[in-house]
Amino acid sequence: MGIRRARPSFGALAIIAGAPLLLGAADPPAWTRPQAPFPIAGPITYVGSEGIAAYLIKTPAGAILIDGTLAENAGMIGRNIVAAGVRLRDVKLILVTHAHFDHAAGVAALKRATGARVVAGVGDVRALETGIPPGETNYGVIRFPAVPVDRGVRDRDTVTLGTVTMTARATPGHTPGCTTWTMRIPAQPRALDVVFPCSVSVAGNRLIGNRAYPGIVGDYRRSIAMLGTLHADIVLPSHPELADVIARGRRRAAGDATAFVDPTLLPRIVAKAKAGFDADLAKQAR
Template sequence: MAAALALPAAPANAASSDPPEWTQPRPPLHLLGPITYVGTRGLGAYLIRTSAGAILVDATMAENVPAIERNIRSLGLKLSDVKLILVSHAHFDHVGGLERMRHDTGARVLAGSGDVAALRSGTPPGETSYGVHRFPAVTRVSPVADGEQVRLGDVTLRAVATPGHTPGCTSWTMRVVDHGRAREVVFAGSMTVAGNRLIGNRRYPAIVRDYRATFDRIERLHADVVLPMHPEAADVFARARVGTLVAPRLLGDMARAARVDFERTLREEKR
Protein backbone atom coordinates (compact mmCIF):
# COMPACT_ATOMS: atom_id res chain seq x y z
CA MET A 1 0.00 0.00 0.00
CA ALA A 2 1.20 3.46 -0.69
CA ALA A 3 2.87 5.67 1.81
CA ALA A 4 4.89 8.70 0.91
CA LEU A 5 8.65 8.82 1.05
CA ALA A 6 9.82 8.54 4.65
CA LEU A 7 6.38 7.94 6.10
CA PRO A 8 6.18 4.67 8.05
CA ALA A 9 4.22 1.92 6.34
CA ALA A 10 0.50 2.37 6.86
CA PRO A 11 -1.87 -0.44 7.83
CA ALA A 12 -2.75 -2.35 4.70
CA ASN A 13 -4.50 -5.56 5.65
CA ALA A 14 -8.03 -4.28 5.15
CA ALA A 15 -9.84 -1.12 4.20
CA SER A 16 -11.17 -0.85 7.78
CA SER A 17 -7.60 -0.48 9.07
CA ASP A 18 -6.70 2.40 6.78
CA PRO A 19 -5.80 5.57 8.70
CA PRO A 20 -9.00 7.60 9.23
CA GLU A 21 -7.38 10.79 7.95
CA TRP A 22 -7.15 9.21 4.49
CA THR A 23 -10.89 9.84 4.07
CA GLN A 24 -11.32 12.96 6.21
CA PRO A 25 -12.19 15.95 4.01
CA ARG A 26 -10.47 19.28 4.43
CA PRO A 27 -10.93 22.61 2.65
CA PRO A 28 -8.58 23.62 -0.16
CA LEU A 29 -5.27 25.12 0.85
CA HIS A 30 -3.33 27.40 -1.46
CA LEU A 31 0.35 26.48 -1.25
CA LEU A 32 2.32 28.60 -3.70
CA GLY A 33 2.05 29.95 -7.22
CA PRO A 34 -0.68 28.08 -9.12
CA ILE A 35 -0.73 25.09 -6.71
CA THR A 36 -3.60 24.37 -4.32
CA TYR A 37 -4.03 21.33 -2.11
CA VAL A 38 -7.46 19.75 -2.72
CA GLY A 39 -7.00 16.31 -1.12
CA THR A 40 -8.03 14.89 2.22
CA ARG A 41 -6.18 15.21 5.51
CA GLY A 42 -4.06 12.17 4.76
CA LEU A 43 -3.99 11.66 0.98
CA GLY A 44 -2.54 14.25 -1.33
CA ALA A 45 -4.27 15.68 -4.37
CA TYR A 46 -2.86 18.86 -5.86
CA LEU A 47 -4.57 21.20 -8.32
CA ILE A 48 -2.39 23.29 -10.63
CA ARG A 49 -4.06 26.18 -12.48
CA THR A 50 -2.80 27.01 -15.95
CA SER A 51 -3.82 29.42 -18.70
CA ALA A 52 -5.55 26.52 -20.49
CA GLY A 53 -7.30 24.76 -17.62
CA ALA A 54 -6.15 22.80 -14.59
CA ILE A 55 -3.97 19.80 -13.82
CA LEU A 56 -4.76 17.40 -10.98
CA VAL A 57 -1.98 15.35 -9.40
CA ASP A 58 -3.56 12.13 -8.02
CA ALA A 59 -7.21 11.36 -7.36
CA THR A 60 -6.75 9.33 -4.13
CA MET A 61 -9.36 6.82 -2.93
CA ALA A 62 -12.77 6.25 -4.47
CA GLU A 63 -14.46 7.48 -1.29
CA ASN A 64 -12.69 10.83 -1.60
CA VAL A 65 -13.79 11.82 -5.10
CA PRO A 66 -16.91 13.78 -4.01
CA ALA A 67 -14.88 15.80 -1.49
CA ILE A 68 -12.11 16.54 -3.99
CA GLU A 69 -14.67 17.56 -6.59
CA ARG A 70 -16.32 19.90 -4.07
CA ASN A 71 -12.93 21.45 -3.37
CA ILE A 72 -12.31 22.00 -7.07
CA ARG A 73 -15.70 23.64 -7.52
CA SER A 74 -15.18 25.82 -4.45
CA LEU A 75 -12.20 27.38 -6.24
CA GLY A 76 -14.54 28.67 -8.93
CA LEU A 77 -13.68 25.93 -11.42
CA LYS A 78 -15.87 23.47 -13.27
CA LEU A 79 -14.84 19.84 -13.25
CA SER A 80 -14.45 20.10 -17.01
CA ASP A 81 -11.70 22.67 -16.41
CA VAL A 82 -9.48 19.81 -15.25
CA LYS A 83 -7.71 18.78 -18.46
CA LEU A 84 -4.97 16.47 -17.17
CA ILE A 85 -4.66 14.03 -14.27
CA LEU A 86 -1.12 12.97 -13.40
CA VAL A 87 -0.59 9.73 -11.46
CA SER A 88 2.02 9.12 -8.79
CA HIS A 89 1.68 5.31 -8.62
CA ALA A 90 -0.81 2.48 -9.01
CA HIS A 91 -1.93 1.72 -5.46
CA PHE A 92 -5.60 1.92 -4.50
CA ASP A 93 -5.20 4.78 -2.03
CA HIS A 94 -3.90 6.98 -4.84
CA VAL A 95 -5.83 5.68 -7.87
CA GLY A 96 -9.00 4.13 -6.43
CA GLY A 97 -10.94 7.22 -7.46
CA LEU A 98 -9.06 7.79 -10.71
CA GLU A 99 -11.56 6.27 -13.13
CA ARG A 100 -14.47 8.19 -11.64
CA MET A 101 -12.47 11.41 -11.64
CA ARG A 102 -11.45 10.79 -15.24
CA HIS A 103 -15.08 10.22 -16.18
CA ASP A 104 -16.38 13.26 -14.28
CA THR A 105 -13.79 15.67 -15.64
CA GLY A 106 -13.11 14.24 -19.08
CA ALA A 107 -9.42 14.76 -18.35
CA ARG A 108 -6.59 12.87 -19.97
CA VAL A 109 -4.76 10.55 -17.56
CA LEU A 110 -0.96 10.24 -17.66
CA ALA A 111 1.08 7.71 -15.68
CA GLY A 112 4.54 6.22 -15.60
CA SER A 113 4.79 3.55 -18.29
CA GLY A 114 5.61 0.82 -15.75
CA ASP A 115 2.22 1.25 -14.05
CA VAL A 116 -0.03 1.55 -17.10
CA ALA A 117 -0.86 -2.15 -17.31
CA ALA A 118 -1.81 -2.19 -13.63
CA LEU A 119 -4.04 0.85 -14.06
CA ARG A 120 -5.78 -0.68 -17.05
CA SER A 121 -6.41 -3.95 -15.20
CA GLY A 122 -7.23 -2.56 -11.77
CA THR A 123 -4.66 -4.86 -10.17
CA PRO A 124 -1.68 -3.30 -8.40
CA PRO A 125 1.78 -4.41 -9.56
CA GLY A 126 4.16 -6.54 -7.55
CA GLU A 127 3.70 -8.83 -4.55
CA THR A 128 3.07 -7.59 -1.03
CA SER A 129 2.69 -8.87 2.50
CA TYR A 130 -0.91 -7.67 2.67
CA GLY A 131 -2.37 -9.29 -0.44
CA VAL A 132 -4.05 -7.62 -3.39
CA HIS A 133 -6.12 -4.45 -3.07
CA ARG A 134 -7.78 -3.98 -6.43
CA PHE A 135 -9.22 -0.68 -7.68
CA PRO A 136 -11.52 0.31 -10.56
CA ALA A 137 -9.70 -0.17 -13.85
CA VAL A 138 -8.81 3.03 -15.67
CA THR A 139 -10.20 2.72 -19.17
CA ARG A 140 -8.07 5.46 -20.73
CA VAL A 141 -4.54 6.12 -19.58
CA SER A 142 -1.49 7.24 -21.54
CA PRO A 143 2.08 6.30 -20.59
CA VAL A 144 4.79 8.86 -19.97
CA ALA A 145 8.50 8.17 -20.19
CA ASP A 146 11.19 9.25 -17.77
CA GLY A 147 12.08 12.86 -18.49
CA GLU A 148 9.03 13.49 -20.66
CA GLN A 149 7.61 16.99 -20.42
CA VAL A 150 3.89 17.55 -20.04
CA ARG A 151 2.54 20.97 -20.98
CA LEU A 152 -0.80 22.63 -20.44
CA GLY A 153 -1.07 26.32 -21.19
CA ASP A 154 1.72 28.16 -19.42
CA VAL A 155 2.70 25.27 -17.12
CA THR A 156 5.21 22.50 -17.83
CA LEU A 157 5.85 19.47 -15.64
CA ARG A 158 8.54 16.85 -16.08
CA ALA A 159 8.09 13.17 -15.28
CA VAL A 160 10.88 11.70 -13.13
CA ALA A 161 10.84 7.91 -12.91
CA THR A 162 11.21 6.86 -9.27
CA PRO A 163 10.40 3.12 -9.36
CA GLY A 164 10.57 0.66 -6.51
CA HIS A 165 7.35 1.33 -4.62
CA THR A 166 5.75 0.37 -7.93
CA PRO A 167 7.44 -0.21 -11.31
CA GLY A 168 5.97 3.00 -12.72
CA CYS A 169 6.11 5.19 -9.63
CA THR A 170 6.66 8.73 -10.90
CA SER A 171 7.58 12.03 -9.32
CA TRP A 172 6.61 15.22 -11.11
CA THR A 173 8.64 18.44 -11.12
CA MET A 174 7.76 21.98 -12.10
CA ARG A 175 9.11 25.49 -11.67
CA VAL A 176 6.98 28.01 -9.82
CA VAL A 177 7.52 31.73 -9.35
CA ASP A 178 6.73 32.53 -5.73
CA HIS A 179 7.03 36.13 -4.51
CA GLY A 180 9.36 36.88 -7.40
CA ARG A 181 11.59 33.86 -6.78
CA ALA A 182 11.81 30.77 -8.99
CA ARG A 183 11.22 27.61 -6.98
CA GLU A 184 11.65 23.99 -8.01
CA VAL A 185 8.66 21.97 -6.82
CA VAL A 186 8.67 18.17 -6.63
CA PHE A 187 5.44 16.20 -6.30
CA ALA A 188 7.24 13.26 -4.76
CA GLY A 189 6.38 9.65 -5.50
CA SER A 190 6.69 7.17 -2.66
CA MET A 191 9.95 5.51 -1.65
CA THR A 192 8.74 3.44 1.30
CA VAL A 193 8.68 -0.36 1.36
CA ALA A 194 5.17 -0.32 2.88
CA GLY A 195 4.58 -4.05 2.60
CA ASN A 196 6.31 -4.67 -0.72
CA ARG A 197 8.02 -8.07 -0.92
CA LEU A 198 11.70 -7.44 -1.60
CA ILE A 199 12.97 -11.03 -1.83
CA GLY A 200 11.45 -13.37 -4.40
CA ASN A 201 8.98 -10.87 -5.82
CA ARG A 202 8.06 -12.78 -8.97
CA ARG A 203 5.83 -10.04 -10.35
CA TYR A 204 8.51 -7.40 -9.82
CA PRO A 205 11.94 -9.10 -9.87
CA ALA A 206 13.84 -5.80 -10.27
CA ILE A 207 12.35 -4.24 -7.15
CA VAL A 208 15.54 -4.07 -5.08
CA ARG A 209 17.59 -2.60 -7.90
CA ASP A 210 14.88 -0.05 -8.65
CA TYR A 211 14.56 1.11 -5.05
CA ARG A 212 18.29 1.68 -4.76
CA ALA A 213 18.43 3.56 -8.06
CA THR A 214 15.57 5.76 -6.90
CA PHE A 215 17.28 6.61 -3.62
CA ASP A 216 20.38 7.63 -5.57
CA ARG A 217 18.35 9.72 -7.97
CA ILE A 218 16.20 11.45 -5.39
CA GLU A 219 19.22 12.40 -3.31
CA ARG A 220 20.57 14.23 -6.37
CA LEU A 221 17.25 15.84 -7.33
CA HIS A 222 16.96 19.48 -6.33
CA ALA A 223 13.71 20.51 -4.70
CA ASP A 224 12.98 23.83 -3.06
CA VAL A 225 9.49 22.58 -2.18
CA VAL A 226 8.46 18.95 -1.56
CA LEU A 227 4.80 18.03 -2.00
CA PRO A 228 4.33 14.30 -1.26
CA MET A 229 1.27 12.15 -1.79
CA HIS A 230 0.85 11.77 1.97
CA PRO A 231 1.06 15.37 3.20
CA GLU A 232 2.32 14.55 6.69
CA ALA A 233 5.49 13.08 5.18
CA ALA A 234 6.69 16.65 4.60
CA ASP A 235 4.47 18.43 7.15
CA VAL A 236 2.80 20.22 4.25
CA PHE A 237 -0.02 21.80 6.25
CA ALA A 238 2.19 22.99 9.08
CA ARG A 239 4.84 24.33 6.72
CA ALA A 240 2.22 26.16 4.66
CA ARG A 241 0.74 27.67 7.80
CA VAL A 242 4.04 29.12 9.03
CA GLY A 243 5.52 29.90 5.61
CA THR A 244 8.31 27.32 5.54
CA LEU A 245 7.35 25.28 2.48
CA VAL A 246 10.70 26.20 0.96
CA ALA A 247 13.09 23.63 2.44
CA PRO A 248 15.89 22.71 0.00
CA ARG A 249 17.38 19.92 2.19
CA LEU A 250 14.11 18.16 2.90
CA LEU A 251 13.88 15.84 -0.11
CA GLY A 252 17.41 14.51 0.35
CA ASP A 253 16.79 13.92 4.05
CA MET A 254 13.61 12.00 3.24
CA ALA A 255 15.42 9.86 0.67
CA ARG A 256 18.19 8.99 3.11
CA ALA A 257 15.67 8.02 5.79
CA ALA A 258 13.77 5.87 3.30
CA ARG A 259 17.01 4.14 2.26
CA VAL A 260 17.81 3.24 5.87
CA ASP A 261 14.34 1.77 6.35
CA PHE A 262 14.60 -0.14 3.05
CA GLU A 263 17.97 -1.71 3.87
CA ARG A 264 16.75 -2.72 7.33
CA THR A 265 13.66 -4.35 5.85
CA LEU A 266 15.76 -6.13 3.24
CA ARG A 267 18.05 -7.57 5.90
CA GLU A 268 15.05 -8.79 7.87
CA GLU A 269 13.57 -10.54 4.81
CA LYS A 270 16.88 -12.31 4.17
CA ARG A 271 16.95 -13.88 7.63
Protein backbone atom coordinates in the same frame (compact mmCIF):
# COMPACT_ATOMS: atom_id res chain seq x y z
CA MET B 1 -0.34 1.84 2.82
CA GLY B 2 -3.16 0.40 4.91
CA ILE B 3 -5.18 -2.71 4.15
CA ARG B 4 -8.87 -2.11 4.19
CA ARG B 5 -12.34 -3.38 3.56
CA ALA B 6 -13.58 -1.50 0.50
CA ARG B 7 -16.52 0.77 1.32
CA PRO B 8 -19.00 1.91 -1.32
CA SER B 9 -19.39 5.65 -1.76
CA PHE B 10 -22.45 7.42 -3.10
CA GLY B 11 -23.25 10.77 -4.73
CA ALA B 12 -22.36 12.50 -7.96
CA LEU B 13 -18.88 10.98 -8.05
CA ALA B 14 -19.72 7.58 -6.56
CA ILE B 15 -18.11 4.64 -8.33
CA ILE B 16 -18.77 0.98 -8.97
CA ALA B 17 -21.01 -0.56 -6.34
CA GLY B 18 -19.71 -4.00 -7.22
CA ALA B 19 -16.15 -3.51 -5.98
CA PRO B 20 -14.75 -6.57 -4.18
CA LEU B 21 -14.60 -6.58 -0.41
CA LEU B 22 -11.06 -6.59 0.88
CA LEU B 23 -10.42 -7.80 4.39
CA GLY B 24 -7.85 -6.31 6.71
CA ALA B 25 -7.08 -3.50 9.08
CA ALA B 26 -8.96 -0.24 8.70
CA ASP B 27 -7.36 2.68 6.91
CA PRO B 28 -6.16 5.59 9.07
CA PRO B 29 -9.18 7.85 9.71
CA ALA B 30 -7.29 10.86 8.33
CA TRP B 31 -7.26 9.24 4.89
CA THR B 32 -10.96 10.05 4.44
CA ARG B 33 -11.22 13.01 6.80
CA PRO B 34 -12.30 16.15 4.88
CA GLN B 35 -9.75 18.91 4.44
CA ALA B 36 -10.61 22.33 3.07
CA PRO B 37 -8.47 23.26 0.05
CA PHE B 38 -5.65 25.71 0.63
CA PRO B 39 -3.05 27.47 -1.53
CA ILE B 40 0.54 26.22 -1.43
CA ALA B 41 2.65 28.31 -3.79
CA GLY B 42 2.16 29.84 -7.22
CA PRO B 43 -0.56 27.92 -9.08
CA ILE B 44 -0.63 24.94 -6.68
CA THR B 45 -3.56 24.23 -4.34
CA TYR B 46 -4.04 21.31 -1.96
CA VAL B 47 -7.34 19.51 -2.67
CA GLY B 48 -6.85 16.15 -0.96
CA SER B 49 -8.07 14.74 2.33
CA GLU B 50 -6.33 15.34 5.63
CA GLY B 51 -4.30 12.17 5.24
CA ILE B 52 -3.79 11.59 1.49
CA ALA B 53 -2.70 14.29 -0.88
CA ALA B 54 -4.12 15.49 -4.18
CA TYR B 55 -2.74 18.65 -5.73
CA LEU B 56 -4.40 21.01 -8.21
CA ILE B 57 -2.26 23.13 -10.53
CA LYS B 58 -4.05 25.99 -12.28
CA THR B 59 -2.99 27.14 -15.74
CA PRO B 60 -4.51 29.53 -18.32
CA ALA B 61 -5.57 26.46 -20.34
CA GLY B 62 -7.24 24.59 -17.48
CA ALA B 63 -6.02 22.64 -14.48
CA ILE B 64 -3.84 19.63 -13.72
CA LEU B 65 -4.74 17.24 -10.89
CA ILE B 66 -2.09 15.04 -9.29
CA ASP B 67 -3.58 11.79 -7.91
CA GLY B 68 -7.15 10.87 -7.03
CA THR B 69 -6.62 9.25 -3.59
CA LEU B 70 -9.23 6.76 -2.33
CA ALA B 71 -12.38 5.93 -4.27
CA GLU B 72 -14.56 7.28 -1.46
CA ASN B 73 -12.68 10.60 -1.57
CA ALA B 74 -13.54 11.36 -5.21
CA GLY B 75 -16.61 13.43 -4.33
CA MET B 76 -14.70 15.41 -1.72
CA ILE B 77 -11.85 16.10 -4.14
CA GLY B 78 -14.37 17.26 -6.74
CA ARG B 79 -15.92 19.66 -4.26
CA ASN B 80 -12.48 20.92 -3.24
CA ILE B 81 -11.59 21.57 -6.87
CA VAL B 82 -14.75 23.65 -7.28
CA ALA B 83 -14.11 25.44 -3.98
CA ALA B 84 -10.64 26.30 -5.29
CA GLY B 85 -12.28 28.15 -8.17
CA VAL B 86 -11.94 25.54 -10.93
CA ARG B 87 -14.89 23.97 -12.75
CA LEU B 88 -14.65 20.20 -12.99
CA ARG B 89 -14.74 20.34 -16.78
CA ASP B 90 -11.70 22.61 -16.70
CA VAL B 91 -9.51 19.87 -15.19
CA LYS B 92 -7.72 18.72 -18.34
CA LEU B 93 -5.07 16.33 -16.99
CA ILE B 94 -4.85 13.85 -14.13
CA LEU B 95 -1.27 12.81 -13.39
CA VAL B 96 -0.89 9.59 -11.40
CA THR B 97 2.11 9.02 -9.15
CA HIS B 98 1.56 5.26 -8.80
CA ALA B 99 -0.95 2.44 -9.12
CA HIS B 100 -1.98 1.75 -5.52
CA PHE B 101 -5.54 2.05 -4.24
CA ASP B 102 -4.82 4.87 -1.80
CA HIS B 103 -3.64 7.17 -4.60
CA ALA B 104 -5.29 5.86 -7.77
CA ALA B 105 -8.70 4.46 -6.73
CA GLY B 106 -10.46 7.81 -7.13
CA VAL B 107 -9.01 8.51 -10.59
CA ALA B 108 -11.69 6.61 -12.55
CA ALA B 109 -14.53 8.66 -11.04
CA LEU B 110 -12.65 11.92 -11.41
CA LYS B 111 -11.85 11.15 -15.05
CA ARG B 112 -15.53 10.57 -15.72
CA ALA B 113 -16.53 13.75 -13.89
CA THR B 114 -13.98 15.98 -15.60
CA GLY B 115 -13.26 14.37 -18.96
CA ALA B 116 -9.54 14.79 -18.17
CA ARG B 117 -6.78 12.79 -19.83
CA VAL B 118 -4.96 10.41 -17.48
CA VAL B 119 -1.15 10.29 -17.59
CA ALA B 120 0.97 7.73 -15.71
CA GLY B 121 4.32 5.96 -15.80
CA VAL B 122 4.43 3.27 -18.49
CA GLY B 123 5.24 0.61 -15.90
CA ASP B 124 1.91 1.20 -14.15
CA VAL B 125 -0.37 1.49 -17.19
CA ARG B 126 -1.48 -2.15 -17.13
CA ALA B 127 -2.16 -2.01 -13.39
CA LEU B 128 -4.28 1.13 -13.75
CA GLU B 129 -6.22 -0.27 -16.70
CA THR B 130 -6.99 -3.56 -14.91
CA GLY B 131 -7.35 -2.24 -11.37
CA ILE B 132 -4.87 -4.85 -10.16
CA PRO B 133 -1.79 -3.40 -8.41
CA PRO B 134 1.61 -4.61 -9.60
CA GLY B 135 4.13 -6.75 -7.74
CA GLU B 136 3.85 -8.96 -4.66
CA THR B 137 3.25 -7.72 -1.12
CA ASN B 138 2.83 -9.10 2.38
CA TYR B 139 -0.77 -7.83 2.55
CA GLY B 140 -2.19 -9.41 -0.59
CA VAL B 141 -3.96 -7.77 -3.52
CA ILE B 142 -6.03 -4.62 -2.99
CA ARG B 143 -7.88 -3.90 -6.20
CA PHE B 144 -9.19 -0.51 -7.26
CA PRO B 145 -11.47 0.78 -10.05
CA ALA B 146 -9.77 0.40 -13.41
CA VAL B 147 -9.19 3.56 -15.43
CA PRO B 148 -8.09 4.03 -19.06
CA VAL B 149 -4.68 5.69 -19.37
CA ASP B 150 -4.39 8.22 -22.18
CA ARG B 151 -0.63 8.52 -22.09
CA GLY B 152 2.20 6.50 -20.59
CA VAL B 153 5.35 8.47 -19.79
CA ARG B 154 8.99 7.56 -19.34
CA ASP B 155 11.84 9.24 -17.51
CA ARG B 156 12.22 12.93 -18.45
CA ASP B 157 9.07 13.03 -20.60
CA THR B 158 7.21 16.31 -20.23
CA VAL B 159 3.53 17.23 -20.05
CA THR B 160 2.54 20.83 -20.78
CA LEU B 161 -0.76 22.60 -20.17
CA GLY B 162 -0.92 26.35 -20.67
CA THR B 163 2.16 27.89 -19.08
CA VAL B 164 2.95 24.89 -16.83
CA THR B 165 5.29 22.08 -17.82
CA MET B 166 5.51 18.97 -15.66
CA THR B 167 8.52 16.68 -16.01
CA ALA B 168 8.20 12.97 -15.26
CA ARG B 169 11.07 11.33 -13.39
CA ALA B 170 10.86 7.56 -13.29
CA THR B 171 11.28 6.36 -9.70
CA PRO B 172 10.28 2.65 -9.85
CA GLY B 173 10.41 0.35 -6.87
CA HIS B 174 7.30 1.09 -4.85
CA THR B 175 5.57 0.19 -8.13
CA PRO B 176 7.18 -0.43 -11.54
CA GLY B 177 5.75 2.82 -12.93
CA CYS B 178 6.14 5.01 -9.87
CA THR B 179 6.62 8.52 -11.22
CA THR B 180 7.95 11.62 -9.50
CA TRP B 181 6.65 14.84 -11.05
CA THR B 182 8.59 18.10 -11.05
CA MET B 183 7.82 21.67 -12.08
CA ARG B 184 9.20 25.19 -11.68
CA ILE B 185 7.30 28.17 -10.33
CA PRO B 186 8.48 31.56 -11.66
CA ALA B 187 9.01 33.67 -8.55
CA GLN B 188 11.08 36.49 -7.12
CA PRO B 189 13.87 36.74 -6.15
CA ARG B 190 14.31 33.35 -7.88
CA ALA B 191 12.29 30.55 -9.40
CA LEU B 192 11.20 27.71 -7.11
CA ASP B 193 11.70 24.03 -7.97
CA VAL B 194 8.79 21.84 -6.87
CA VAL B 195 9.00 18.06 -6.53
CA PHE B 196 6.02 15.74 -6.10
CA PRO B 197 7.94 12.60 -5.10
CA CYS B 198 6.52 9.16 -5.71
CA SER B 199 6.95 6.94 -2.68
CA VAL B 200 10.19 5.05 -2.19
CA SER B 201 9.00 3.35 0.99
CA VAL B 202 8.92 -0.45 1.05
CA ALA B 203 5.43 -0.47 2.59
CA GLY B 204 4.90 -4.23 2.47
CA ASN B 205 6.56 -4.87 -0.89
CA ARG B 206 8.28 -8.24 -1.17
CA LEU B 207 11.93 -7.49 -1.88
CA ILE B 208 13.24 -11.06 -1.90
CA GLY B 209 11.78 -13.54 -4.37
CA ASN B 210 9.26 -11.14 -5.91
CA ARG B 211 8.38 -13.17 -9.03
CA ALA B 212 6.05 -10.49 -10.37
CA TYR B 213 8.73 -7.81 -10.04
CA PRO B 214 12.17 -9.47 -10.02
CA GLY B 215 14.05 -6.19 -10.49
CA ILE B 216 12.47 -4.46 -7.51
CA VAL B 217 15.62 -4.15 -5.37
CA GLY B 218 17.71 -2.57 -8.12
CA ASP B 219 14.88 -0.21 -9.00
CA TYR B 220 14.53 0.97 -5.41
CA ARG B 221 18.25 1.61 -5.15
CA ARG B 222 18.40 3.57 -8.39
CA SER B 223 15.29 5.59 -7.55
CA ILE B 224 16.48 6.53 -4.08
CA ALA B 225 19.83 7.59 -5.53
CA MET B 226 18.18 9.63 -8.30
CA LEU B 227 15.87 11.43 -5.86
CA GLY B 228 18.97 12.38 -3.93
CA THR B 229 20.24 14.30 -6.97
CA LEU B 230 17.13 16.46 -7.36
CA HIS B 231 16.93 20.00 -6.05
CA ALA B 232 13.62 20.87 -4.43
CA ASP B 233 12.66 24.16 -2.85
CA ILE B 234 9.18 22.71 -2.19
CA VAL B 235 8.39 19.03 -1.60
CA LEU B 236 4.78 17.84 -1.97
CA PRO B 237 4.46 14.10 -1.29
CA SER B 238 1.44 11.82 -1.71
CA HIS B 239 1.28 11.29 2.05
CA PRO B 240 1.19 14.86 3.39
CA GLU B 241 2.62 14.07 6.83
CA LEU B 242 6.00 13.34 5.21
CA ALA B 243 6.40 17.08 4.59
CA ASP B 244 4.02 18.50 7.21
CA VAL B 245 1.90 19.77 4.33
CA ILE B 246 -1.22 20.46 6.41
CA ALA B 247 0.73 22.29 9.13
CA ARG B 248 2.62 24.31 6.54
CA GLY B 249 -0.73 25.22 4.98
CA ARG B 250 -1.87 26.65 8.30
CA ARG B 251 1.36 28.66 8.55
CA ARG B 252 0.83 30.01 5.06
CA ALA B 253 -2.75 30.97 5.89
CA ALA B 254 -1.39 32.84 8.91
CA GLY B 255 0.78 34.97 6.65
CA ASP B 256 3.99 32.97 6.18
CA ALA B 257 4.43 33.20 2.40
CA THR B 258 7.48 30.91 2.48
CA ALA B 259 5.96 28.22 4.70
CA PHE B 260 6.49 25.53 2.05
CA VAL B 261 10.01 26.55 1.04
CA ASP B 262 12.52 24.14 2.59
CA PRO B 263 15.48 23.07 0.40
CA THR B 264 16.69 20.69 3.15
CA LEU B 265 13.51 18.62 3.19
CA LEU B 266 14.01 16.33 0.19
CA PRO B 267 17.51 15.21 1.28
CA ARG B 268 16.08 14.35 4.71
CA ILE B 269 13.22 12.36 3.18
CA VAL B 270 15.62 10.51 0.88
CA ALA B 271 18.03 9.67 3.72
CA LYS B 272 15.16 8.29 5.83
CA ALA B 273 13.85 6.27 2.88
CA LYS B 274 17.29 4.77 2.22
CA ALA B 275 17.70 3.75 5.84
CA GLY B 276 14.22 2.22 5.85
CA PHE B 277 14.85 0.33 2.62
CA ASP B 278 18.19 -1.04 3.84
CA ALA B 279 16.58 -2.19 7.10
CA ASP B 280 13.65 -3.87 5.33
CA LEU B 281 15.93 -5.59 2.83
CA ALA B 282 18.15 -6.95 5.63
CA LYS B 283 15.09 -8.16 7.55
CA GLN B 284 13.58 -9.91 4.54
CA ALA B 285 16.92 -11.52 3.67
CA ARG B 286 17.17 -13.25 7.04
